[in-house]
Amino acid sequence: MQVLIADDDALSRRVLHDVLVDWGYQVIAAKNGNEAWNIMQQDHPPNLVILDWMMPGLDGVEICAMVRQQVKPRYTYIILLTSRNRPEDIVQGLEAGADDYIVKPFNPDELKYRLKIGERIIDLEERILGLARIDYLTGLLNRRAFMEKLEIEINRSLREGTGLGIIIADIDYFKTINDSYGHLAGDRVLQNVARCLQKSCRRYDFAGRYGGEEFILGFPGVGKNRIQSIADRVCMDISQCYTELPQHGQLISVTASLGVACLEDYPSGNPDHLISAADDALYVAKKKGRNQVVIAKPE
Ligand SMILES: [Mg+2]
Known part of the structure; x- marks a missing residue:
């Protein structure tokens, strides 16, 4: 599965990139929010996205809000990566449309299982879309x-x-x-x-x-x-x-x-x-x- 990551800090981008590749993901890395947004506007963008909150240009929370305003054929599952961990920050991120958040520096095991949740949601969407194409009585295409x-x-x-x-x-x-x-x-x-x-x-x-x-x-x-x-x-x-x-x-x-x-x-x-x-x-x-x-x- 493809994952888009966006982080303006070269070192944390590298670390994130390497663990994801280790876990078998295909990783597309963006250096800032604008680059991430552009990638998300292409045909067949990754459905799983990890965004750093603080970035120059568009930040993670702004991107979440913009993605949720778009009508797209597929759902984008967004994990916000942030060094902010006050409850009001977390609420702000979720309110903007993030599905989940992880506090930096991240614990790899935690990230791994939170990504699995995202994958499950995306797989579920795929199954529902598949069912929506099938005639319930005969199993043929509707x-x-x-x-x-x-x-x-x-x-x-x-x-x-x-x-x-x-x-x-x-x-x-x-x-x-x-x-x-x-x-x-x-x-x-x-x-x-x-x-x-x-x-x-x-x-x-x-x-x-x-x-x-x-x-x-x-x-x-x-x-x-x-x-x-x-x-x-x-x-x-x-x-x-x-x-x-x-x-x-x-x-x-x-x-x-x-x-x-x-x-x-x-x-x-x-x-x-x-x-x-x-x-x-x-x-x-x-x-x-x-x-x-x-x-x-x-x-
Ligand atoms: Mg940053």
């Missing part, structure tokens, strides 16, 4: 996470001139399952279909839950020539995936209708165009009798 991934993959495909196909799969007559067996049974079916879709994906494909009983799959590197056979296979896999309903002592199966669109046919780069093309194709598949694949054709 709609927002799928859209983010799709945008990245579309840009990559356009840049590298490789294909990309998407499939929207909607379970046929799903409402009747909920109506006949109850919502828990419906949830089991969704989970089972999600597992089945995940099995149909290669490592670099991505699958999401688009809405209620609607799933969406992305296939990077797949062009018009291959998407049909993939979609046919997915359609068959779904129809052959049985869900056990223990309360009813029954195995049930479902089918799905699939709408497919390829980036080659909709090269605007706008993910919404691709999705609305697949959505229209899905509508046609439903109209034509369900349990089938329809590929979108540009006008």
Whole structure:
């Protein structure tokens, strides 16, 4: 993990630097507050920061206050290093937004474990961010996470001139399952279909839950020539995936209708165009009798 340290005193900067490197951290050292602030404004700055309080230019407490006013995608965990140890100083530092403080000269063991606390907070944030991308019922990407991934993959495909196909799969007559067996049974079916879709994906494909009983799959590197056979296979896999309903002592199966669109046919780069093309194709598949694949054709 990267740690940014800022201290205007060359000797204490050196000491701090060396113990952190010893503990396996990658250390970025700033000679004063302004330098530290500039580093924190770059892309992907360290999330763990140790700031000396007293520095020429911006001091540690001012930096804390400025960081807390910013809206950033990731949290910055700040430990204030200070020779001040009166309770009112400590309160001032914490009030400015520091997460923790250590009194100089620091005790290495204490610093080590206080850094571990910071690491735990940062790891926790990472896990929460990860959970925020997952559909709670099926474990697939949620709609927002799928859209983010799709945008990245579309840009990559356009840049590298490789294909990309998407499939929207909607379970046929799903409402009747909920109506006949109850919502828990419906949830089991969704989970089972999600597992089945995940099995149909290669490592670099991505699958999401688009809405209620609607799933969406992305296939990077797949062009018009291959998407049909993939979609046919997915359609068959779904129809052959049985869900056990223990309360009813029954195995049930479902089918799905699939709408497919390829980036080659909709090269605007706008993910919404691709999705609305697949959505229209899905509508046609439903109209034509369900349990089938329809590929979108540009006008
Ligand atoms: Mg100083």
